[in-house]
């Protein structure tokens with residue numbers, strides 16, 4: 001199988017895959033509770049939070065839906081600058097929640113002052129659903145600054161999609177005023193897909209309790225989740241094998257210099273890609289100063305046939321990059337440099353691209 005330099009799922013090392021093959025354990029037993037508690041504890045550490053961290057057997061989108069259903073009272077502000085962030089407004093509406101859109105041209109970053117103005121202009125907004133790294137356009141919007149803005153509005157909670165930024169760049173949940181931070185495991189954590197996580201403040205749990213009957217359903221009900229989490233458990237049979245892989249990977253991250261080292265590795269891989277693009281005369285699609293550390297979205301300024309290039313990369317070098325997302329197909333291409341990829345691996349990939357496009 002080709003090595004994946006795509007922005008999720010990312011390449012998973014054999015040892016992490018292997019960790020899933022431990023014998024199953026009963027999820028109502030002591031061994032499971034210990035595993036659950038230990039994973040939550042270590043996640044809190046790398047999220048820089050004292051809040052509850054839920055473990056959800058679902059993709060990250062499931063937790064987006066959960067976040068909206070449990071936390072939004074009246075209206076949610078959804079800054080949109082790409083395919084993922086725009087979708088969260090639609091998801092809100094599908095859940096019967098009114099979404100106020102703050103739309104940007106694709107490739108642009110969300111600006112804190114726009115969020116502030118939007119909140120000032122509509123006092124019925126009580127939550128912001130913010131996408132930190134917009135994977136379709138490779139934009140990293142300023143989370144810390146947006147956290148500071150939302151803090152000025154005590155009746156507004158900040159919900160953050162950090163799916164392609166968590167573990168790739170600095171995020172400090174408590175210090176930055178994030179009420180709910182969510183992510184999956186198949187991006188910068190470099191694990192198979194299937195579990196998602198979110199931290200929740202007591203305020204979010206309080207809101208969940210007070211939601212109207214029927215709003216939350218059962219599977220994504222934070223009030224039910226909290227009751228189970230108090231016993232280091234989940235309301236359903238969790239994907240235990242994936243938890244084994246996560247358990248292993250959290251230890252690996254710790255052993256290899258901790259989360260800060262992982263942030264630094266991503267910064268290095270990004271720098272290598274930026275230098276290469278500059279050398280080849282390729283522009284970033286994302287706004288200058290707001291490039292995502294885990295994925296470079298580049299303009300196809302040299303007029304390559306991206307799908308053909310990708311086929312050749314697979315056939316000759318057993319690696320795969322990503323074409324542009326949806327409407328950006330062939331207009332852009334994406335190099336995922338997240339997870340357990342290395343600086344050496346990224347250099348090798350870029351040299352192969354050079355060889356095929358010289």
Ligand SMILES: *Cc1c(COP(=O)(O)O)cnc(C)c1O
Nearest residue numbers: 059060061084133135163164184
């Ligand atoms: C990949 C991604 C998602 C979707 O995650 P799933 O686990 O497939 O639900 C959501 N948001 C962003 C920013 C992503 O990159």
